[in-house]
Amino acid sequence: MTSVILFVFGTIVGSFLNVVGLRWNNKNFGGRSSCPKCGKTLQWFELAPILSFLIQKGKCRSCGAKISWRYPLIEILTGLIFITTPLWILPVFCIYIIILIYDLHHKIIPDELVYLAIILSLVFRTFVSDLGFRISDLAAALLIFTFFALIWLFSKGYAMGFGDAKLGLSVGLLLGATHGFSAILLAFWLGAAYGISAMIFSRKNITMKSEVPFAPFIILGAWVSLMFDLDLLHVALF
Numbered sequence: 001m002t003s004v005i006l007f008v009f010g011t012i013v014g015s016f017l018n019v020v021g022l023r024w025n026n027k028n029f030g031g032r033s034s035c036p037k038c039g040k041t042l043q044w045f046e047l048a049p050i051l052s053f054l055i056q057k058g059k060c061r062s063c064g065a066k067i068s069w070r071y072p073l074i075e076i077l078t079g080l081i082f083i084t085t086p087l088w089i090l091p092v093f094c095i096y097i098i099i100l101i102y103d104l105h106h107k108i109i110p111d112e113l114v115y116l117a118i119i120l121s122l123v124f125r126t127f128v129s130d131l132g133f134r135i136s137d138l139a140a141a142l143l144i145f146t147f148f149a150l151i152w153l154f155s156k157g158y159a160m161g162f163g164d165a166k167l168g169l170s171v172g173l174l175l176g177a178t179h180g181f182s183a184i185l186l187a188f189w190l191g192a193a194y195g196i197s198a199m200i201f202s203r204k205n206i207t208m209k210s211e212v213p214f215a216p217f218i219i220l221g222a223w224v225s226l227m228f229d230l231d232l233l234h235v236a237l238f
C-alpha cells in the first residue's frame with residue numbers, strides 16, 4: 001500500500017517536473033498549463049498524471065493536437081524512481097529529471113541545474129544518507145568527470161558535452177564508486193543500444209553523427225545501477 005501511495009505521489013511530482021523542465025530558461029515560467037498548439041488553458045482534470053493522457057487519448061481536447069508521449073513516460077519514470085530508491089536520494093533525482101527533460105528538448109544541460117545537483121549530491125551523501133562519504137567515492141567522481149571531459153576535449157565537444165562531465169561528477173558524488181562506475185558503464189551500453197536501434201528502425205536518416213542527448217542515459221544508468229545494486233566494473237574486470 002505504501003508503495004502505491006509513493007508511486008502516485010511520484011507521478012504527481014513527475015508531472016510538476018515536466019512543467020519545470022519544459023519552461024526552464026523560458027520567460028513564461030509561471031501561469032497555468034496550456035496546450036502549446038492552440039493555447040487553451042488546461043482544466044484541472046487534464047493535469048492529472050498519466051490518467052489525463054489516457055482519458056484524452058493523447059490529444060488536446062480543444063484542437064486535437066497530439067500530446068507528446070514523453071509526459072506520461074516521465075510521470076511513470078518518476079513514480080518508479082520514488083518506489084525503488086532511498087528517500088535521501090530523491091531530491092537530487094528530481095533535479096536529474098528536470099535535466100533529462102531539458103536535455104531532450106534543447107540538447108544541452110543547464111549549468112545552474114547541474115551545479116545544484118553537484119552540491120546537493122555531496123551534501124545529501126555526506127550528511128543525510130547513512131553511507132557516509134569516503135575518499136574513494138571522491139576519487140571515483142573525479143575520475144568519471146575526467147573521463148567525460150577527455151571525450152569532450154578530444155571530440156571537440158562533438159561526442160559529449162561538457163555538461164555531461166559535470167553530470168557524471170554529480171552521479172559519482174551521489175552514488176559513490178561502485179554504483180557510480182556501474183551507472184556510467186550502463187549509460188554507454190544504453191546509449192549504444194539506442195544508437196544502433198535508432199539507425200536500424202528509424203525512418204529518419206540517423207547516422208553516427210546525429211546528435212543524441214546523453215544526459216538521459218547517464219540518469220537512467222544511475223537509477224538502474226542503484227535499483228539493482230550493480231557492481232559492473234567488478235564484473236567487467238574480474
Ligand SMILES: [Zn+2]
Pocket residue numbers: 035036037038039040060061062063064065
Ligand atoms: Zn490544443
